[in-house]
Amino acid sequence: MFNTIIKTSLISLVFNLAITSLNFFFGLYFLQITGSAFIFGTLTIIGPLVSLMLTPIMTRIVDTGSHKKILLIAQIISFVFLVVYWVVVRDHLDVGTLSYVYILMIIIRVSEELFIVTLKASTTQLVEKYDYQKLNASVQSATSVANILGPIVGGLAFSLLTLPFFISLIIFLVGMSILFTRTLKLAPLHRLSVTDKNSFLMVIKFIKDRPEILSLVIIAMFINLFASSITIGLPILVIKQLSLSKLVYSFLESLTSVAMVGGGILLTVHTIKDNLKMMYQSMLCFTIIIVLFGFPELITRNYLIIIGFLGILVVVFGLIVVVANTAMTTYLQIEVPENKQGGVYSIINAISQLFIPLGGLCYGLLFDRFESYQVFISSGLVAFVIIIGLLLLTKKRIIKGI
Numbered sequence: 001m002f003n004t005i006i007k008t009s010l011i012s013l014v015f016n017l018a019i020t021s022l023n024f025f026f027g028l029y030f031l032q033i034t035g036s037a038f039i040f041g042t043l044t045i046i047g048p049l050v051s052l053m054l055t056p057i058m059t060r061i062v063d064t065g066s067h068k069k070i071l072l073i074a075q076i077i078s079f080v081f082l083v084v085y086w087v088v089v090r091d092h093l094d095v096g097t098l099s100y101v102y103i104l105m106i107i108i109r110v111s112e113e114l115f116i117v118t119l120k121a122s123t124t125q126l127v128e129k130y131d132y133q134k135l136n137a138s139v140q141s142a143t144s145v146a147n148i149l150g151p152i153v154g155g156l157a158f159s160l161l162t163l164p165f166f167i168s169l170i171i172f173l174v175g176m177s178i179l180f181t182r183t184l185k186l187a188p189l190h191r192l193s194v195t196d197k198n199s200f201l202m203v204i205k206f207i208k209d210r211p212e213i214l215s216l217v218i219i220a221m222f223i224n225l226f227a228s229s230i231t232i233g234l235p236i237l238v239i240k241q242l243s244l245s246k247l248v249y250s251f252l253e254s255l256t257s258v259a260m261v262g263g264g265i266l267l268t269v270h271t272i273k274d275n276l277k278m279m280y281q282s283m284l285c286f287t288i289i290i291v292l293f294g295f296p297e298l299i300t301r302n303y304l305i306i307i308g309f310l311g312i313l314v315v316v317f318g319l320i321v322v323v324a325n326t327a328m329t330t331y332l333q334i335e336v337p338e339n340k341q342g343g344v345y346s347i348i349n350a351i352s353q354l355f356i357p358l359g360g361l362c363y364g365l366l367f368d369r370f371e372s373y374q375v376f377i378s379s380g381l382v383a384f385v386i387i388i389g390l391l392l393l394t395k396k397r398i399i400k401g402i
Protein backbone atom coordinates (compact mmCIF):
# COMPACT_ATOMS: atom_id res chain seq x y z
CA MET A 1 0.00 0.00 0.00
CA PHE A 2 2.71 2.49 1.03
CA ASN A 3 4.73 1.79 -2.14
CA THR A 4 1.63 2.33 -4.27
CA ILE A 5 0.91 5.69 -2.64
CA ILE A 6 4.52 6.85 -3.09
CA LYS A 7 4.66 5.64 -6.68
CA THR A 8 1.31 7.22 -7.63
CA SER A 9 2.33 10.52 -6.02
CA LEU A 10 5.66 10.44 -7.85
CA ILE A 11 3.89 9.90 -11.18
CA SER A 12 1.58 12.83 -10.45
CA LEU A 13 4.54 15.02 -9.40
CA VAL A 14 6.67 14.29 -12.47
CA PHE A 15 3.88 14.57 -15.06
CA ASN A 16 2.31 17.70 -13.53
CA LEU A 17 5.74 19.31 -13.13
CA ALA A 18 6.42 18.75 -16.82
CA ILE A 19 3.08 20.22 -17.91
CA THR A 20 3.18 23.17 -15.49
CA SER A 21 6.73 24.08 -16.50
CA LEU A 22 5.82 23.84 -20.18
CA ASN A 23 2.77 26.08 -19.74
CA PHE A 24 4.78 28.73 -17.90
CA PHE A 25 7.67 28.56 -20.37
CA PHE A 26 5.46 29.02 -23.43
CA GLY A 27 3.45 31.71 -21.68
CA LEU A 28 6.63 33.76 -21.30
CA TYR A 29 7.53 33.10 -24.95
CA PHE A 30 4.10 34.30 -26.07
CA LEU A 31 4.50 37.49 -24.05
CA GLN A 32 8.02 38.13 -25.34
CA ILE A 33 7.23 37.55 -29.00
CA THR A 34 3.82 39.23 -29.27
CA GLY A 35 3.99 41.72 -26.41
CA SER A 36 0.26 41.11 -26.03
CA ALA A 37 -1.18 40.37 -22.60
CA PHE A 38 -4.39 39.23 -24.31
CA ILE A 39 -2.62 36.56 -26.37
CA PHE A 40 -0.67 35.57 -23.26
CA GLY A 41 -3.97 35.23 -21.42
CA THR A 42 -5.44 32.92 -24.06
CA LEU A 43 -3.15 30.16 -22.79
CA THR A 44 -5.02 30.17 -19.50
CA ILE A 45 -8.32 29.63 -21.31
CA ILE A 46 -7.21 26.52 -23.21
CA GLY A 47 -7.52 24.25 -20.18
CA PRO A 48 -11.06 25.24 -19.15
CA LEU A 49 -12.36 25.14 -22.73
CA VAL A 50 -10.82 21.71 -23.31
CA SER A 51 -12.30 20.43 -20.04
CA LEU A 52 -15.74 21.77 -20.92
CA MET A 53 -15.80 20.34 -24.45
CA LEU A 54 -14.41 16.94 -23.48
CA THR A 55 -16.60 16.26 -20.45
CA PRO A 56 -19.13 14.04 -22.28
CA ILE A 57 -16.35 12.18 -24.11
CA MET A 58 -14.32 11.80 -20.93
CA THR A 59 -17.27 10.05 -19.31
CA ARG A 60 -17.34 7.39 -21.99
CA ILE A 61 -13.59 6.86 -22.01
CA VAL A 62 -12.84 6.75 -18.28
CA ASP A 63 -15.97 4.90 -17.21
CA THR A 64 -15.66 2.12 -19.77
CA GLY A 65 -11.94 1.63 -20.48
CA SER A 66 -8.97 0.16 -18.66
CA HIS A 67 -7.65 2.86 -16.35
CA LYS A 68 -4.01 1.83 -16.64
CA LYS A 69 -4.19 1.88 -20.44
CA ILE A 70 -5.87 5.29 -20.37
CA LEU A 71 -3.20 6.70 -18.02
CA LEU A 72 -0.47 5.40 -20.33
CA ILE A 73 -2.20 6.60 -23.50
CA ALA A 74 -2.71 10.09 -22.03
CA GLN A 75 1.00 10.40 -21.27
CA ILE A 76 2.13 8.78 -24.52
CA ILE A 77 0.04 11.29 -26.49
CA SER A 78 1.89 14.11 -24.73
CA PHE A 79 5.23 12.39 -25.31
CA VAL A 80 4.62 11.83 -29.05
CA PHE A 81 3.43 15.37 -29.76
CA LEU A 82 6.33 16.85 -27.79
CA VAL A 83 8.75 14.83 -29.90
CA VAL A 84 6.98 15.91 -33.11
CA TYR A 85 7.13 19.54 -31.99
CA TRP A 86 10.83 19.18 -31.11
CA VAL A 87 11.57 17.75 -34.58
CA VAL A 88 9.42 20.18 -36.59
CA VAL A 89 9.93 23.50 -34.82
CA ARG A 90 13.33 23.02 -33.19
CA ASP A 91 14.69 26.42 -32.09
CA HIS A 92 12.61 28.49 -34.50
CA LEU A 93 9.83 30.15 -32.51
CA ASP A 94 8.27 33.39 -33.73
CA VAL A 95 4.83 34.81 -34.52
CA GLY A 96 4.54 32.52 -37.54
CA THR A 97 5.10 29.36 -35.51
CA LEU A 98 2.91 30.23 -32.52
CA SER A 99 0.11 28.22 -34.11
CA TYR A 100 2.24 25.10 -33.51
CA VAL A 101 2.41 26.05 -29.85
CA TYR A 102 -1.38 26.38 -29.69
CA ILE A 103 -1.85 22.95 -31.25
CA LEU A 104 0.71 21.42 -28.90
CA MET A 105 -0.83 23.02 -25.81
CA ILE A 106 -4.34 21.90 -26.78
CA ILE A 107 -3.13 18.32 -27.20
CA ILE A 108 -1.20 18.51 -23.93
CA ARG A 109 -4.25 19.83 -22.05
CA VAL A 110 -6.43 17.07 -23.50
CA SER A 111 -4.00 14.42 -22.30
CA GLU A 112 -3.57 16.19 -18.94
CA GLU A 113 -7.33 16.28 -18.36
CA LEU A 114 -7.62 12.61 -19.29
CA PHE A 115 -4.76 11.77 -16.94
CA ILE A 116 -6.13 13.72 -13.94
CA VAL A 117 -9.68 12.35 -14.22
CA THR A 118 -8.51 8.78 -14.73
CA LEU A 119 -6.04 8.93 -11.84
CA LYS A 120 -8.80 10.05 -9.46
CA ALA A 121 -11.11 7.32 -10.74
CA SER A 122 -8.32 4.72 -10.28
CA THR A 123 -8.04 5.17 -6.51
CA THR A 124 -10.48 2.33 -5.86
CA GLN A 125 -8.20 0.02 -7.85
CA LEU A 126 -4.94 1.18 -6.32
CA VAL A 127 -5.62 1.00 -2.58
CA GLU A 128 -8.18 -0.30 -0.13
CA LYS A 129 -11.10 1.87 0.98
CA TYR A 130 -9.49 2.90 4.27
CA ASP A 131 -6.46 4.23 2.36
CA TYR A 132 -8.37 6.43 -0.11
CA GLN A 133 -7.70 9.57 1.93
CA LYS A 134 -4.00 8.83 2.31
CA LEU A 135 -3.59 8.42 -1.44
CA ASN A 136 -5.66 11.53 -2.22
CA ALA A 137 -3.73 13.63 0.30
CA SER A 138 -0.37 12.39 -0.97
CA VAL A 139 -1.29 13.10 -4.60
CA GLN A 140 -2.57 16.53 -3.53
CA SER A 141 0.80 17.30 -1.93
CA ALA A 142 2.63 16.10 -5.04
CA THR A 143 0.44 18.30 -7.24
CA SER A 144 1.05 21.28 -4.95
CA VAL A 145 4.81 20.75 -5.17
CA ALA A 146 4.54 20.56 -8.97
CA ASN A 147 2.54 23.81 -9.02
CA ILE A 148 5.21 25.47 -6.86
CA LEU A 149 8.20 24.20 -8.84
CA GLY A 150 6.60 24.50 -12.29
CA PRO A 151 6.83 28.31 -12.64
CA ILE A 152 10.32 28.26 -11.08
CA VAL A 153 11.58 25.60 -13.50
CA GLY A 154 9.83 27.26 -16.44
CA GLY A 155 11.18 30.71 -15.54
CA LEU A 156 14.75 29.46 -15.08
CA ALA A 157 14.56 27.47 -18.32
CA PHE A 158 13.31 30.53 -20.18
CA SER A 159 16.28 32.55 -18.93
CA LEU A 160 19.02 29.92 -19.14
CA LEU A 161 18.09 27.17 -21.62
CA THR A 162 17.51 26.98 -25.33
CA LEU A 163 14.09 25.94 -26.61
CA PRO A 164 15.25 22.52 -27.96
CA PHE A 165 17.03 21.66 -24.71
CA PHE A 166 14.01 22.59 -22.60
CA ILE A 167 11.64 20.55 -24.78
CA SER A 168 14.08 17.64 -24.48
CA LEU A 169 13.93 17.99 -20.69
CA ILE A 170 10.11 17.92 -20.73
CA ILE A 171 10.16 14.88 -23.03
CA PHE A 172 12.44 13.15 -20.53
CA LEU A 173 10.12 13.94 -17.59
CA VAL A 174 7.05 12.68 -19.44
CA GLY A 175 8.98 9.57 -20.46
CA MET A 176 9.88 8.95 -16.80
CA SER A 177 6.22 9.27 -15.77
CA ILE A 178 5.28 6.72 -18.44
CA LEU A 179 7.84 4.23 -17.10
CA PHE A 180 6.57 4.71 -13.54
CA THR A 181 2.96 4.28 -14.67
CA ARG A 182 3.80 0.96 -16.34
CA THR A 183 4.79 -0.41 -12.93
CA LEU A 184 1.47 0.48 -11.26
CA LYS A 185 -0.69 -2.46 -10.26
CA LEU A 186 -4.40 -1.80 -10.56
CA ALA A 187 -6.94 -4.27 -9.20
CA PRO A 188 -9.75 -5.41 -11.53
CA LEU A 189 -12.74 -3.09 -11.64
CA HIS A 190 -15.90 -4.27 -9.92
CA ARG A 191 -18.42 -2.32 -11.91
CA LEU A 192 -21.29 -2.76 -14.31
CA SER A 193 -20.34 -2.26 -17.92
CA VAL A 194 -21.57 0.95 -19.48
CA THR A 195 -23.14 0.36 -22.85
CA ASP A 196 -25.73 3.13 -22.93
CA LYS A 197 -24.87 5.70 -25.58
CA ASN A 198 -26.17 8.43 -23.28
CA SER A 199 -23.89 7.55 -20.39
CA PHE A 200 -23.10 11.23 -19.83
CA LEU A 201 -26.80 11.92 -19.36
CA MET A 202 -26.89 9.01 -16.92
CA VAL A 203 -24.17 10.73 -14.88
CA ILE A 204 -26.13 14.02 -14.95
CA LYS A 205 -29.24 12.19 -13.73
CA PHE A 206 -27.23 10.47 -11.00
CA ILE A 207 -25.91 13.84 -9.75
CA LYS A 208 -29.40 15.38 -9.80
CA ASP A 209 -30.78 12.44 -7.80
CA ARG A 210 -28.07 12.76 -5.14
CA PRO A 211 -28.54 16.18 -3.47
CA GLU A 212 -25.33 16.00 -1.45
CA ILE A 213 -23.28 15.30 -4.59
CA LEU A 214 -25.11 18.00 -6.54
CA SER A 215 -24.26 20.44 -3.75
CA LEU A 216 -20.56 19.52 -4.04
CA VAL A 217 -20.63 20.22 -7.79
CA ILE A 218 -22.23 23.62 -7.14
CA ILE A 219 -19.75 24.33 -4.35
CA ALA A 220 -16.84 23.53 -6.70
CA MET A 221 -18.25 26.12 -9.09
CA PHE A 222 -18.69 28.93 -6.55
CA ILE A 223 -15.56 28.24 -4.51
CA ASN A 224 -13.28 28.58 -7.55
CA LEU A 225 -15.06 31.83 -8.32
CA PHE A 226 -14.66 33.24 -4.79
CA ALA A 227 -11.10 31.90 -4.42
CA SER A 228 -10.16 34.38 -7.14
CA SER A 229 -10.89 37.15 -4.63
CA ILE A 230 -7.77 36.00 -2.76
CA THR A 231 -5.54 35.11 -5.73
CA ILE A 232 -6.36 38.38 -7.50
CA GLY A 233 -6.88 40.53 -4.43
CA LEU A 234 -3.83 39.57 -2.36
CA PRO A 235 -1.23 41.35 -4.54
CA ILE A 236 -3.55 44.36 -4.86
CA LEU A 237 -4.05 44.50 -1.08
CA VAL A 238 -0.37 44.01 -0.23
CA ILE A 239 1.32 46.10 -2.91
CA LYS A 240 -1.25 48.71 -3.91
CA GLN A 241 -3.46 49.26 -0.87
CA LEU A 242 -0.95 48.66 1.95
CA SER A 243 2.15 49.80 0.00
CA LEU A 244 4.18 46.80 1.15
CA SER A 245 7.03 45.38 -0.90
CA LYS A 246 6.83 42.69 -3.57
CA LEU A 247 9.05 40.61 -1.30
CA VAL A 248 6.24 40.53 1.29
CA TYR A 249 3.79 39.39 -1.37
CA SER A 250 6.19 36.65 -2.51
CA PHE A 251 6.61 35.55 1.10
CA LEU A 252 2.84 35.28 1.57
CA GLU A 253 2.45 33.35 -1.68
CA SER A 254 5.14 30.91 -0.62
CA LEU A 255 3.40 30.44 2.75
CA THR A 256 0.22 29.37 0.93
CA SER A 257 2.13 26.79 -1.08
CA VAL A 258 3.97 25.46 1.97
CA ALA A 259 0.66 25.18 3.84
CA MET A 260 -0.86 23.17 0.99
CA VAL A 261 2.05 20.75 0.91
CA GLY A 262 2.08 20.46 4.70
CA GLY A 263 -1.67 19.95 4.80
CA GLY A 264 -1.43 17.10 2.34
CA ILE A 265 1.29 15.43 4.39
CA LEU A 266 -0.78 15.87 7.57
CA LEU A 267 -3.81 14.21 5.97
CA THR A 268 -1.77 11.12 5.09
CA VAL A 269 -1.57 10.33 8.83
CA HIS A 270 -4.78 11.96 10.15
CA THR A 271 -8.07 10.42 9.01
CA ILE A 272 -11.14 12.54 8.35
CA LYS A 273 -14.08 10.75 9.97
CA ASP A 274 -16.90 12.48 8.07
CA ASN A 275 -15.79 13.78 4.67
CA LEU A 276 -19.05 15.53 3.77
CA LYS A 277 -19.22 17.31 7.13
CA MET A 278 -15.56 18.30 6.85
CA MET A 279 -16.21 19.64 3.36
CA TYR A 280 -18.94 21.98 4.59
CA GLN A 281 -16.94 23.03 7.65
CA SER A 282 -13.99 23.86 5.40
CA MET A 283 -16.18 25.93 3.11
CA LEU A 284 -17.67 27.90 6.01
CA CYS A 285 -14.13 28.60 7.28
CA PHE A 286 -13.20 29.64 3.75
CA THR A 287 -15.94 32.31 3.70
CA ILE A 288 -14.74 33.66 7.05
CA ILE A 289 -11.15 33.84 5.76
CA ILE A 290 -12.30 35.92 2.77
CA VAL A 291 -14.05 38.38 5.08
CA LEU A 292 -10.97 38.64 7.34
CA PHE A 293 -8.80 39.64 4.36
CA GLY A 294 -10.74 42.90 4.37
CA PHE A 295 -9.78 43.84 7.94
CA PRO A 296 -6.02 44.55 8.01
CA GLU A 297 -6.25 47.97 6.36
CA LEU A 298 -9.22 48.89 8.59
CA ILE A 299 -7.89 48.00 12.04
CA THR A 300 -4.20 48.89 12.08
CA ARG A 301 -1.29 50.52 10.28
CA ASN A 302 1.36 48.49 12.09
CA TYR A 303 3.00 46.63 9.21
CA LEU A 304 4.40 43.83 11.37
CA ILE A 305 0.93 43.05 12.73
CA ILE A 306 -0.55 43.23 9.23
CA ILE A 307 2.06 40.86 7.76
CA GLY A 308 1.61 38.44 10.64
CA PHE A 309 -2.17 38.59 10.31
CA LEU A 310 -2.05 38.02 6.54
CA GLY A 311 0.48 35.23 7.06
CA ILE A 312 -1.97 33.39 9.31
CA LEU A 313 -4.79 33.90 6.80
CA VAL A 314 -2.86 32.54 3.81
CA VAL A 315 -1.68 29.51 5.80
CA VAL A 316 -5.25 28.73 6.85
CA PHE A 317 -6.40 29.31 3.27
CA GLY A 318 -3.82 26.82 1.96
CA LEU A 319 -4.85 24.23 4.56
CA ILE A 320 -8.54 24.71 3.73
CA VAL A 321 -7.88 24.11 0.02
CA VAL A 322 -6.10 20.82 0.72
CA VAL A 323 -8.61 19.59 3.31
CA ALA A 324 -11.61 20.49 1.12
CA ASN A 325 -10.15 18.88 -2.02
CA THR A 326 -9.13 15.73 -0.17
CA ALA A 327 -12.46 15.41 1.65
CA MET A 328 -14.47 15.94 -1.55
CA THR A 329 -12.42 13.49 -3.60
CA THR A 330 -12.51 10.82 -0.90
CA TYR A 331 -16.25 11.24 -0.39
CA LEU A 332 -16.94 10.87 -4.12
CA GLN A 333 -14.72 7.81 -4.39
CA ILE A 334 -16.73 6.15 -1.64
CA GLU A 335 -20.22 7.25 -2.70
CA VAL A 336 -20.08 7.34 -6.51
CA PRO A 337 -20.31 3.99 -8.37
CA GLU A 338 -17.14 3.12 -10.27
CA ASN A 339 -18.96 3.24 -13.62
CA LYS A 340 -19.86 6.91 -13.04
CA GLN A 341 -16.73 8.29 -11.35
CA GLY A 342 -15.07 9.42 -14.56
CA GLY A 343 -18.15 11.42 -15.51
CA VAL A 344 -18.53 13.03 -12.09
CA TYR A 345 -14.85 14.00 -11.90
CA SER A 346 -14.93 15.35 -15.46
CA ILE A 347 -17.89 17.59 -14.65
CA ILE A 348 -16.32 18.89 -11.45
CA ASN A 349 -12.94 19.47 -13.14
CA ALA A 350 -14.55 21.27 -16.08
CA ILE A 351 -16.65 23.52 -13.83
CA SER A 352 -13.72 24.24 -11.51
CA GLN A 353 -11.33 25.15 -14.31
CA LEU A 354 -13.92 27.23 -16.15
CA PHE A 355 -14.63 29.43 -13.13
CA ILE A 356 -10.96 30.16 -12.41
CA PRO A 357 -10.47 32.53 -15.39
CA LEU A 358 -14.04 33.84 -14.98
CA GLY A 359 -13.28 34.60 -11.34
CA GLY A 360 -10.06 36.33 -12.33
CA LEU A 361 -11.92 38.50 -14.84
CA CYS A 362 -14.74 39.41 -12.42
CA TYR A 363 -12.47 40.21 -9.50
CA GLY A 364 -10.06 42.10 -11.71
CA LEU A 365 -12.94 44.46 -12.56
CA LEU A 366 -14.18 44.61 -8.95
CA PHE A 367 -10.79 45.49 -7.48
CA ASP A 368 -10.40 48.21 -10.12
CA ARG A 369 -13.68 49.83 -9.11
CA PHE A 370 -13.85 49.29 -5.32
CA GLU A 371 -11.59 49.32 -2.29
CA SER A 372 -10.11 45.90 -1.50
CA TYR A 373 -11.77 45.67 1.93
CA GLN A 374 -15.18 46.25 0.30
CA VAL A 375 -14.60 43.43 -2.19
CA PHE A 376 -13.27 40.97 0.40
CA ILE A 377 -15.97 41.54 3.02
CA SER A 378 -18.88 41.52 0.56
CA SER A 379 -17.50 38.43 -1.25
CA GLY A 380 -17.09 36.52 1.99
CA LEU A 381 -20.62 37.35 3.11
CA VAL A 382 -22.14 36.36 -0.23
CA ALA A 383 -20.16 33.10 -0.21
CA PHE A 384 -21.33 32.42 3.36
CA VAL A 385 -24.98 32.84 2.37
CA ILE A 386 -24.53 30.53 -0.63
CA ILE A 387 -22.85 27.79 1.44
CA ILE A 388 -25.50 27.99 4.16
CA GLY A 389 -28.23 27.89 1.52
CA LEU A 390 -26.74 24.80 -0.12
CA LEU A 391 -26.31 23.10 3.25
CA LEU A 392 -29.95 23.73 4.24
CA LEU A 393 -31.24 22.72 0.81
CA THR A 394 -29.17 19.53 0.84
CA LYS A 395 -30.40 18.52 4.29
CA LYS A 396 -33.99 19.28 3.33
CA ARG A 397 -33.80 17.15 0.17
CA ILE A 398 -32.10 14.25 1.97
CA ILE A 399 -34.73 14.24 4.75
CA LYS A 400 -37.53 14.52 2.17
CA GLY A 401 -36.08 11.61 0.25
CA ILE A 402 -36.07 9.44 3.36
